[in-house]
Amino acid sequence: MNCEEETQFGFRIAGAIADIIHINDCIDRPRILTRYQILAIPGGFSYGDDTGAGNAFANKLKNHLWEKLLKFASGDRLIIAICNGFQILVNTGLLTGLHTPRGTKDIALLQNESSRLIDRWTDLKNFSLSPWLRGINTFSLPIGHGEGRLYAKPETLALMKKNNMIALRYVKGDICNYQQLPVNPTGTLDNIAGITDKTGKIFGLMPHPERALFFTQLPYWTYLKEVYTRHGKTIPKEGPGLQIFKNAVTYFSS
Amino acid sequence: MLKPLQGRGRINADATVTRPVYTSQKGVVLSQALYPNYSDYDPYHMAASSIDTAIRNVVAAGGTIDHLALLDNFCWCSAHDPIRLGQLKRAARACYDVAVAFETPFISGKDSMFNDFKGFDENGKPVMISISPTLLISAIGVIPDVSKSVSLDVKLAGDLVYVLGETHENPWAPVDAKQNVKLYRAFYKLAARDLIASAISVHHGGLAIAFARMSLGGLLGLDINLPQGILWNENQGRIVTTVAPGNKNKFENGLKNIPYACYGTVVDSNRLTIKENNTSILINESLSDMIKAYRKPFENY
Numbered sequence: 001m002n003c004e005e006e007t008q009f010g011f012r013i014a015g016a017i018a019d020i021i022h023i024n025d026c027i028d029r030p031r032i033l034t035r036y037q038i039l040a041i042p043g044g045f046s047y048g049d050d051t052g053a054g055n056a057f058a059n060k061l062k063n064h065l066w067e068k069l070l071k072f073a074s075g076d077r078l079i080i081a082i083c084n085g086f087q088i089l090v091n092t093g094l095l096t097g098l099h100t101p102r103g104t105k106d107i108a109l110l111q112n113e114s115s116r117l118i119d120r121w122t123d124l125k126n127f128s129l130s131p132w133l134r135g136i137n138t139f140s141l142p143i144g145h146g147e148g149r150l151y152a153k154p155e156t157l158a159l160m161k162k163n164n165m166i167a168l169r170y171v172k173g174d175i176c177n178y179q180q181l182p183v184n185p186t187g188t189l190d191n192i193a194g195i196t197d198k199t200g201k202i203f204g205l206m207p208h209p210e211r212a213l214f215f216t217q218l219p220y221w222t223y224l225k226e227v228y229t230r231h232g233k234t235i236p237k238e239g240p241g242l243q244i245f246k247n248a249v250t251y252f253s254s
Numbered sequence: 255m256l257k258p259l260q261g262r263g264r265i266n267a268d269a270t271v272t273r274p275v276y277t278s279q280k281g282v283v284l285s286q287a288l289y290p291n292y293s294d295y296d297p298y299h300m301a302a303s304s305i306d307t308a309i310r311n312v313v314a315a316g317g318t319i320d321h322l323a324l325l326d327n328f329c330w331c332s333a334h335d336p337i338r339l340g341q342l343k344r345a346a347r348a349c350y351d352v353a354v355a356f357e358t359p360f361i362s363g364k365d366s367m368f369n370d371f372k373g374f375d376e377n378g379k380p381v382m383i384s385i386s387p388t389l390l391i392s393a394i395g396v397i398p399d400v401s402k403s404v405s406l407d408v409k410l411a412g413d414l415v416y417v418l419g420e421t422h423e424n425p426w427a428p429v430d431a432k433q434n435v436k437l438y439r440a441f442y443k444l445a446a447r448d449l450i451a452s453a454i455s456v457h458h459g460g461l462a463i464a465f466a467r468m469s470l471g472g473l474l475g476l477d478i479n480l481p482q483g484i485l486w487n488e489n490q491g492r493i494v495t496t497v498a499p500g501n502k503n504k505f506e507n508g509l510k511n512i513p514y515a516c517y518g519t520v521v522d523s524n525r526l527t528i529k530e531n532n533t534s535i536l537i538n539e540s541l542s543d544m545i546k547a548y549r550k551p552f553e554n555y
Contacts, residue, residue: 009276179264213276216401217255221255223261223405223409225401226451227410229448230410230498230500235401
């Protein structure tokens with residue numbers, strides 16, 4: 001897909017054993033999902049975004065892995081879907097998972113308002129009690145996508161809010177202040193950057209936590225380095241995205 | 255770790271730093287340089303300048319000259335024309351001389367010949383318009399610790415502004431690789447000791463553009479006073495740096511036998527001010543106007 005190596009690395013430095021498995025291998029090995037506790041659908045350009053980002057991959061999941069996937073999701077398991085992964089899960093209907101029959105797509109991630117792929121950092125606020133976001137209030141992550149503008153009918157949005165499914169919203173923070181950037185990069189509905197299902201265990205987001213594992217990935221780390229050094233503060237090694245991976249590991253190890 | 259757009263002002267950088275192996279602190283520094291308009295004067299000087307600038311761009315980002323390679327990309331004219339081939343020979347000679355002097359090997363490259371337009375002018379007369387012979391040099395180097403990378407944006411008001419390396423009166427001062435290598439090695443050590451707050455390589459547009467870019471990068475003003483007539487010179491071998499006032503002595507002690515001068519400070523204002531001999535004002539611009547002009551080509555995007 002593209003981002004699988006960084007995503008695997010994020011889980012590994014958080015303390016998990018993480019394997020990259022091609023979807024075809026998942027399909028060929030029916031019991032493979034039962035071996036794992038966390039499923040991550042990484043970012044990238046599956047099928048080259050042909051016929052719309054995440055459409056073909058979602059069809060593959062629905063047509064060849066659906067029962068296994070539902071079984072996995074029904075257990076005490078965690079699923080994260082990042083960027084293209086989010087687009088894929090939205091297309092399968094697993095997010096939101098609010099409407100029956102299962103697999104009904106009820107929201108969409110549309111083309112950005114600017115009709116361009118936006119590549120920048122964003123500021124985010126956590127509104128969720130999801131285990132994925134434990135201990136996170138506000139933080140910054142990078143985005144890089146062309147189709148991230150969430151759309152939902154008013155009834156669906158109301159239902160999502162009622163069930164505490166809005167996880168992350170774009171807000172004004174350090175990045176917007178540092179680089180004079182607009183809060184909402186894509187015109188997404190209600191500034192929504194990430195959502196969960198009703199249980200909070202399936203988490204989809206457009207920003208890339210795996211691209212924010214290290215301090216030196218922040219766009220203003222050289223500035224922070226000067227400020228910290230001159231005030232005698234230690235320069236951090238970790239980036240803001242690592243906490244998400246740590247939270248997943250903590251969920252199963254505590 | 256260092257991206258193509260740097261600082262608050264999101265200014266185009268001359269080099270990037272990437273960390274391809276997650277378990278290692280090492281990074282790859284990548285830069286490039288070209289001077290098409292120098293070929294009218296001398297393709298030897300054009301090629302030598304492209305190489306020196308590409309190398310210096312890596313150095314200014316914190317890379318080491320002792321783990322650095324070059325790639326050549328020749329954009330040339332008709333290979334049937336003896337004059338064009340003669341120019342190519344001069345450029346190739348410079349490639350040899352400068353790469354050997356810096357001990358930076360050429361590991362690959364490519365060429366594009368026959369960049370000539372053959373057609374007719376508005377009166378129907380045959381006309382040939384050729385590009386200016388251009389050598390695009392890419393430099394790829396290793397930085398042992400990405401946390402020592404240096405970005406071009408000025409960081410904090412009060413920081414001192416230095417020009418490292420000598421500014422020559424002669425706009426065509428030849429590339430002095432032996433002298434420049436001393437600066438590039440010294441700079442690397444200073445960056446590795448965290449003594450450099452920001453740095454930018456001086457190339458197109460000379461000191462004027464170097465100051466403008468680093469100022470816009472940090473969206474902080476500069477108060478600069480220069481000696482007579484050096485504002486726009488483009489001679490090679492110079493890096494503008496800013497240094498925390500507390501590091502002044504350690505920094506200057508690291509520059510033995512290397513020409514340098516402190517020409518001003520970073521200021522908490524919205525203005526870039528450059529004076530000459532403390533009397534005439536050469537540049538007095540607001541950063542807001544400058545950033546608007548800088549972004550104008552893409553303003554509808």
